[in-house]
Amino acid sequence: MGKRRLEDAIKQIDHPIEVTYRSFELDPTIGRNIKENMYEMLAKKYGMSIEQAKANTQNMVQMAKESGLDYQMDTLILTNTFDAHRLTMFAKEQGLMKEMTERILHAYFTESKHIGDHATLTDLAKEVGLDKEAVARMLAGDEMADEVRADERTAAQYGVTGVPYYLINKKYALTGAQPTEVFVQALTQVIAEDETAV
Structure with a gap:
């Protein structure tokens, strides 16, 4: 959602x-195959009821819908995302990081x-144009793990402790799924500052 607004x-x-x-990674210790659903995990993590977790999540679903996204939280599959990050790093080397990131997010949330x-x-x-066999070999080993850890x-x-987190020109930070207008204002301000500094 934050990515779409940006x-x-x-x-x-x-x-x-x-x-x-x-x-x-929000939780690097999470396993690959999780039996809990999103609501159960949130309820346990934040000490709330399943109903409260559903209500909180519904707010996010509504905000996503307003950004043209269709989040399916009832059927979302929780998992460790380290290998997905390795794949995006692999895609980056092929010039397809944006496409791979978008495809993974859509696959996960929708x-x-x-x-x-x-x-x-x-x-x-x-689907995004990477060689299937090369990706399978990469995932079977530990290729791109160092790159993910360095990131x-x-x-x-x-000081990043959550996502989404946006760092503009390595000096201005925005956190959370900010409204599009906030991004416009921040980017416009940074561009103006850069132009006056030249």
Whole structure:
């Protein structure tokens, strides 16, 4: 949702803007195959009832809908995302990081695909134009793990503790799924500052 709002803001600004996606795991200790659903996990983590978890999640679903996204939280499959991050790093080397990131997010939030499963990730990679066999080999080993860990260390150095988190020109931070207008204002301000500094 935050990604979509940022993209909408960039479309409103007549200035070249480069976006770099970074790796961040909300819970690196989570397993690949989780039996709990989203509501059970939230209820346990935050000490709330299942009904409260559903109500809180429904707010997010509604905000996503307003951004043109269709989140299916009832059927979302919780999993460890480390291998999905490795895949996006692999895609980055092929110039397809944006496409791979978008495809994984859609598969996870809308299609309820298991993005911790190697076969699922391999199929998604093929859809965006990556070589299926090369992706399967990469996922079977530990290739790109160092790159993901380096990204996570960089995030820690910047004080990132959650997502979404946006760092503009390595000095201005926005957190959370901000409204499109906030992104427009922030980007416009940074562009103006850069132009006066030249």
